[in-house]
Structure formats: structure tokens, C-alpha cells
Amino acid sequence: MATTTTDTARPTLFLRNATGLVKAWSTFDAFLYAFWSVNLVTLGLYGMSFVYAIPDGQLLLAVLLTGVLVTFLVLTYAQLVSAMPRAGGDYAWQSRILGGGVGFVLAITGWWFTLWLWTPIYANILVVQFFAPLAYTLGATGVATFFSSKTGVFVSCLIVLAFVSWVITLGMEGYAKIQRFCFWLGLAGLAAMLGILLVSSHQAFVDAFNREAASLFGASGNAYQATIAASTKGGGPTGVGFGAFGITSTFLLLPFLAFYLLWPVWGATLYGEVRGAKEYRKVFNAMFWGLWVTVALVAVIILLIVKTIGWDFYYAANASYWNSIFVAGSPAPPVGIWPYPVMLAGWLVNSHLFQALLIVVMGLWFFGWAGTLFLSSTRVIFAAAFDRVLPEWAANISAKRRVPYGSLILMIIPSLIVSAIWAYQPSFQGIFLWATGVIAITFLGTVVAAAIMPWRRKDIFENSPIARFRLAGIPVITITGVVSAIFIVFMLAEWSFNAVYGTAFSLNASSPIYFAVTYLVAIAIYVAARVIRKRQGIDLARIHREIPVE
Numbered sequence: 351m352a353t354t355t356t357d358t359a360r361p362t363l364f365l366r367n368a369t370g371l372v373k374a375w376s377t378f379d380a381f382l383y384a385f386w387s388v389n390l391v392t393l394g395l396y397g398m399s400f401v402y403a404i405p406d407g408q409l410l411l412a413v414l415l416t417g418v419l420v421t422f423l424v425l426t427y428a429q430l431v432s433a434m435p436r437a438g439g440d441y442a443w444q445s446r447i448l449g450g451g452v453g454f455v456l457a458i459t460g461w462w463f464t465l466w467l468w469t470p471i472y473a474n475i476l477v478v479q480f481f482a483p484l485a486y487t488l489g490a491t492g493v494a495t496f497f498s499s500k501t502g503v504f505v506s507c508l509i510v511l512a513f514v515s516w517v518i519t520l521g522m523e524g525y526a527k528i529q530r531f532c533f534w535l536g537l538a539g540l541a542a543m544l545g546i547l548l549v550s551s552h553q554a555f556v557d558a559f560n561r562e563a564a565s566l567f568g569a570s571g572n573a574y575q576a577t578i579a580a581s582t583k584g585g586g587p588t589g590v591g592f593g594a595f596g597i598t599s600t601f602l603l604l605p606f607l608a609f610y611l612l613w614p615v616w617g618a619t620l621y622g623e624v625r626g627a628k629e630y631r632k633v634f635n636a637m638f639w640g641l642w643v644t645v646a647l648v649a650v651i652i653l654l655i656v657k658t659i660g661w662d663f664y665y666a667a668n669a670s671y672w673n674s675i676f677v678a679g680s681p682a683p684p685v686g687i688w689p690y691p692v693m694l695a696g697w698l699v700n701s702h703l704f705q706a707l708l709i710v711v712m713g714l715w716f717f718g719w720a721g722t723l724f725l726s727s728t729r730v731i732f733a734a735a736f737d738r739v740l741p742e743w744a745a746n747i748s749a750k751r752r753v754p755y756g757s758l759i760l761m762i763i764p765s766l767i768v769s770a771i772w773a774y775q776p777s778f779q780g781i782f783l784w785a786t787g788v789i790a791i792t793f794l795g796t797v798v799a800a801a802i803m804p805w806r807r808k809d810i811f812e813n814s815p816i817a818r819f820r821l822a823g824i825p826v827i828t829i830t831g832v833v834s835a836i837f838i839v840f841m842l843a844e845w846s847f848n849a850v851y852g853t854a855f856s857l858n859a860s861s862p863i864y865f866a867v868t869y870l871v872a873i874a875i876y877v878a879a880r881v882i883r884k885r886q887g888i889d890l891a892r893i894h895r896e897i898p899v900e
Contacts, residue, residue: 371437371732372752374522375624377632382529383617384640387722390648391540391715392475393610395691398648400672401606402665403850405587407599410652415600416607417645419837420614423793424641425830426800427615428634433803433814434897435627438733439619439726440796442897445737447799447806450894454739455872460792461619461730462760463868465723467785469765470772472514472723473506478688480713481506486566486687487696487706494687500773507769510720515762517721518728521751522623525721532718539711540647543695547654550698555658558697569684574663580683581666581673592661605841605851609786614641615793616722619729630815651691659694676852724761731757737893739879781864783853787845788865794838801831810897 375383388394401409436442440461445453477497485494496502517525556574563573581587614637621627624636655664667689673680692712696705732754735744744756771778804811804825811817811825819826845853846862855862883890 371623371747371754372522373623373625373627374752375526375620377624377626377636379522379526379529380617380621380624380633380636381640382526382533382718383620383722384614384637385533385643386529386719387613387616388610388641388644389715389719390610390644390651391536391692391712392479392719393613394644394648395651396475396479397606397609399668399688401603402587402590402669402672404599404602404606405590405665406594406596407601407603408593408595409603410592410649411595412600412603412607413611413645413648413652416604416611417641419604419833420611420641421638422830422833422837423612423797424614424634424637426797426827426834427618428630428637429816429819429827429830430796430800430803431618431621431633432628432630433810433816435621435624435633436733436898437619437622437729437736439621439730440792441619441730441733443803444795444799445894446810446897447803448795450737450739450890451873451876452795453894454734454876455869456792456795457730458734458875459865459868459872460789461727463872464785464788464865465727465761466764466768467782468723469510469769470503470507470779470782471785472720473503473510473769476510476716477503477506479690479692480709480716482687483690483693484706484709484713487693487702487709489566489702500776504770504773507765507773510723511762511765511769513717514720514723515758518725518758519748519751519753519755521748521753522620524751525725528721529718532714535711536714536718539708539714542708543692543712544650544654546695546698547658550658552658552660554698555660555694558700559694561700562697563684567685573684576684577670578663578666580670580681583681587665587669590662590665592656602844602848602850605844605848608790608841611641611645612786612790612793613722614638614644616726619726619733622729628815655691658698659691664689664691724758727761728754728757731760733898736898737890738883738888739876739890780858780860782861783858784845784861784865787842787853788868790838790842794835794842797831797834797838799831801828801835804828 398409401407401412430443431439434443434446438457441453441457443453444456447453481497482494485491485497497506517528520528560569560573563569567573569576617637621633624633626632655661667683667685670680670683671688674682692709693705696708699705699708731740732745732747734740735742735756741756744760745754746756747754772782799806804827811827816825816827821829845851847854847856849857852858853861880890
């Protein structure tokens with residue numbers, strides 16, 4: 351523990367004179383992290399597979415509308431970063447503006463306790479987008495079957511944890527190299543996929559689907575029509591046209607799309623390690639283009655799916671797959687795995703070797719993104735430990751690569767336990783449903799803090815580069831913060847009370863109860879820290895009024 355020399359040794363305000371973290375990332379690296387965080391393949395295609403539940407909503411318009419609304423969130427976060435570019439992001443801002451207790455409880459619950467639950471979600475995406483389609487393509491049906499077993503599910507979680515832990519221990523520079531490699535090769539794979547869909551006809555896809563459904567899955571007859579029929583029997587939508595448009599229904603698609611488009615600010619906790627973070631334009635561009643390059647690519651994918659795969663079939667394939675899992679009595683679809691659009695596009699080339707290669711290359715979208723599982727969270731835990739709220743060892747960093755290994759351990763060990771529960775006790779999986787909502791609540795705390803910062807922490811605001819940003823005399827950060835808050839509250843209300851999302855309190859009370867308990871645990875930790883630190887002569891309230899040196 352660092353000390354100052356007086357008649358009696360007293361602890362300094364913070365754990366050390368400086369965090370010890372280094373600015374290892376360029377703004378391009380920050381852009382890549384934002385781009386991966388709203389990953390159009392791993393999260394986008396997965397999240398959009400549920401929109402069949404609102405068939406008369408206009409998906410493309412909803413994607414564009416979500417992009418516009420999330421831009422206000424980007425504007426808010428970019429201003430906060432340039433005003434206070436510190437490790438910990440949400441925690442640092444909330445604790446300095448709303449108070450240490452509020453900041454700790456909201457940020458630690460969202461970034462620490464909740465991200466444990468995302469480990470099985472990442473693992474499930476790895477299985478449905480990589481292991482399962484690759485195994486079936488190569489004729490290794492037993493491998494695909496293994497990953498659907500309880501032990502296979504746990505093994506997939508272990509693979510994710512091992513890979514994520516490895517890339518994070520490479521340090522920020524090492525992970526940046528992984529990001530770049532996966533980005534460029536992943537884009538090449540995406541270009542190949544889009545090109546195939548562009549030059550192929552709808553009839554070619556119908557023929558390819560029937561051929562591969564029979565070859566790889568043993569389906570007989572017209573598997574294309576059988577998939578649509580299975581959707582109808584399972585209560586899925588019928589005759590869905592891309593031109594369907596209902597204003598209310600389109601807005602109701604937004605909470606589905608938030609599963610991936612809400613996260614361009616995921617890297618905000620890392621900006622203490624990004625060069626030029628005080629320059630608002632650089633920070634904004636990194637997050638903004640991470641979001642809008644994704645939105646543009648999603649629009650292209652949607653239009654090509656309409657052209658070649660068929661919108662009614664796209665909805666029906668997803669409905670028949672998910673209904674066979676969640677709706678009792680629903681018939682099994684002819685293709686018994688998730689209808690991964692990359693796999694479907696690959697079927698247009700009559701070569702299993704090419705199809706497997708495309709799945710492998712597009713798998714880089716997962717491996718470039720996987721580090722987001724823990725990387726941002728470790729900085730929140732680190733910041734709380736640096737402020738002396740958590741034990742000092744949680745702020746320990748390695749001398750060579752500047753990795754906060756204490757924080758990383760606090761992510762890995764609980765995630766192992768959560769993964770085992772997910773795999774071997776499926777009845778507990780209902781508690782995972784609000785894993786997105788709790789992070790959104792953390793974001794809500796941040797945008798509220800942003801909106802009141804010009805008055806609550808006038809000293810920080812007036813000495814920042816954003817002080818000159820005003821509209822009709824009102825600070826821009828207040829305007830963007832309020833708009834962002836309204837958007838997030840809308841989604842939280844829908845997730846809470848609308849049964850279509852599967853997260854409504856009336857359908858499953860276990861998830862909100864679980865997360866309510868995690869908030870209580872966070873409060874208990876903070877109260878205990880206040881008492882313990884007070885006995886040590888440390889005033890946490892004073893710490894949370896100051897800004898640490900990077």
C-alpha cells in the first residue's frame with residue numbers, strides 16, 4: 351500500500367500514485383473494438399433470428415431507427431470519455447457524479463456479476479455458428495451431437511473461457527493484433543458470402559437447400575417447403591413479406607435489435623488505455639463508425655436475404671427452429687440446427703470443402719469478438735479496487751503486459767461455476783434472461799449522470815473540451831443523455847412487461863429475482879468496504895470526489 355511520510359504513516363487517497371495502465375491502443379483499435387461489440391455476424395444474425403415473433407414489423411427500418419437512437423448514446427459516451435478518459439468508464443463516471451455507492455452498485459452489478467452469465471451465451475453462439483454447422487458439413491455428426499449434450503455444453507464454455515483468458519493475458523497490444531487479423535480475414539469471408547448471395551437466384555437457393563438438407567441431414571422431399579410447413583404447425587408466421595410495415599410493430603423490434611446494436615460503447619471502460627482519448631472527435635468517430643459500418647452491412651445482408659433466400663423462408667426457418675425448442679408439440683424442422691445464414695449461403699456452392707472453409711473464415715467474427723466477454727469488465731473491477739472499494743490485489747497488474755490479472759481471476763472463477771450450472775442444471779437457465787437488461791440499466795445510470803454532470807460536477811464539465819458544446823444554451827451532453835435515457839427506459843419497459851420477448855416478469859420471475867439479489871450483494875460489498883476503510887483511516891466518499899491519475 352502506497353503511503354505518505356508524516357509523523358504516522360497514513361494511506362494515500364488512491365491505491366497507487368497512478369494506475370499503471372498504459373495507452374496501448376490507437377483510435378483504430380478502439381474502432382475495431384466498437385465494431386466487434388456490435389458484431390453483425392455473432393450477435394446480429396443471432397439476435398435477428400427472433401424477430402419472426404413480430405412479423406409485421408419492418409426490420410430494415412427498425413435497424414436504421416435503432417442506429418439513429420443508439421447514436422445519441424454514442425454522443426453521450428464520447429463526451430464523457432473526452433471529459434474523463436479513465437479506466438472503468440461507467441463506474442468512474444457514475445461514482446464521481448452520482449456518488450460512490452450508486453456508481454459501484456450499478457457498474458459492478460452490470461459489468462462484473464452479469465458478465466459471468468454471458469459466458470454460456472458466448473459458448474452457445476460458438477456452437478450454433480461454428481462447431482455444429484462445421485461438424486455437419488464435414489460429416490462429423492457425432493461431434494455436433496456431443497456439443498448438444500450437457501458435457502458438450504460445458505466443454506464449449508471451457509473453450510470460450512480458455513480462449514478469452516488467453517487473449518486478455520496478451521495485453522492490450524496483443525489483443526489489438528488478434529482484432530486486426532480477425533477483422534481483415536473476417537471481412538474477406540463476409541465479402542465472399544455477400545457475393546454468393548448477390549449472384550445467385552432464389553431458385554438456386556431452393557435447389558441448394560433441398561440438396562444439402564438431404565445430403566447432410568437426411569431430409570427427404572422438398573425440405574424448403576417442409577421448413578415453412580413446420581413453422582406454420584408450430585404457430586410461426588406465414589406468408590411474411592418484406593414490405594410488411596406496422597408502425598407500432600416496427601418500434602417493438604427495437605428491443606430485439608438492442609441485443610447487438612446497443613453495444614458500440616462497450617469499450618468505454620478501456621479509454622484510459624487509448625491514445626488521444628481526450629479528443630472528442632476521435633472517440634466519437636471510433637464508436638460512431640463501429641456502429642454505422644455495422645448498420646450498413648446489416649442492411650446489405652437483409653436485402654440479399656430477401657433477394658436470394660426469401661423473406662418468408664428466413665422467418666419460417668428461424669420460427670421452426672426456435673419453436674421446436676421452446677414450444678411444446680412443435681414439429682422438428684428438416685434441418686435440425688439453427689439456420690445460420692452463413693451456412694445457408696455456403697450451400698449455394700456445391701462443395702462441402704468450400705462450405706467448411708467459409709464457416710471457418712466467418713468463425714473469425716467470433717474469435718475477434720470473444721475478448722469483449724471479459725476485457726471491459728476487468729477494467730471496471732480494476733477501477734473499483736484502485737479506489738479501494740474492492741481488495742487491493744484486484745488492482746494488481748503484470749509488469750510486462752499491464753494485464754490486471756487480479757480482476758481477470760474475479761471474472762474467470764465465477765464464470766466457471768455459472769457455466770457448470772448452465773450446462774448441468776438447465777432448469778436454472780431462466781435466470782439468464784435479464785442479462786441484457788441489467789447492462790442496459792448500467793447504461794441508464796451513466797446517461798443520467800451525463801445529463802446532470804454540467805451542474806452536479808461543474809468543475810469537471812467546465813474544464814473539459816465538451817463545455818463549449820451547447821444547443822440553445824443547453825449542454826449537448828444533457829440533451830443526448832435525456833434522449834438516450836428515454837430510449838433505454840422504453841426497452842426496459844418492453845422487456846419487463848411485453849411477453850413477446852420472453853423476459854416479462856409475468857413469464858419468468860426467477861431472472862429479475864436473481865438480479866435483485868446481485869444488487870443487494872453489491873450494496874453489501876460497498877457498505878462493508880465503507881466500514882472497513884473507515885477503520886483504516888480511508889474515506890471512500892473523498893476518493894469518489896477525486897479523479898485518479900492514469
